[in-house]
Amino acid sequence: MAKRPTDIWREHVAEELAERAAGLRSVEDSNFSALYPEPLVVATEHVLTAFEHEVRGFDAPSDGEVFAAIQRAVEGLNDVDGAHDDHDYDTIEREELCEFIDGVLSEAGIDLDGLAARRGIERSEITGRWREW
Structure with a gap:
């Protein structure tokens, strides 16, 4: 199972x-x-949970359906990132x-290499x- 970044x-x-x-770490070193x-973390988790639920609900999705789910997740993360200007997602x-x-997509049985290849x-x-972060 894909480990959530928020975890x-x-x-x-x-x-x-x-x-x-x-006493092993100072406040300055934290x-x-x-x-x-x-x-x-909570806002990010909300987006990731929605994405997981959507992908788990797929039954032989089209490429368009998969990319629409990816787009919703990425745009949701863009919103989270933008709303927390002083805490951006770093590398x-x-x-x-x-x-x-x-x-998550791989675990759902989606052939990501094929999906990407079909989009060039x-x-x-x-x-x-869609990614702005």
Whole structure:
């Protein structure tokens, strides 16, 4: 099962807080709580959950249906990213989000290489048309 980036982010925050509580990390050396504020994580999780539910509901979807789901997810993440100007998705987060989208689609049995080839793009570009983050 594709691991949600939001789960990874929460794990980082929890680990950091535990290290601070144990005296192993200073406040000055803590950045995950600032990188992943709960409102950003919750909003991101909402988009990812909606995407998962939509993809799991597919029954032999057309390429258009798959790309429409990807578009909705990416545009939802654009909205989240735009609404949290001081906490943008950085390189690692962008990679995690794209890997998650890829993983959910692959787990649903969607041939992403074929899907991309039929659109004349690389598999790594399936989110690129709509992605602003």
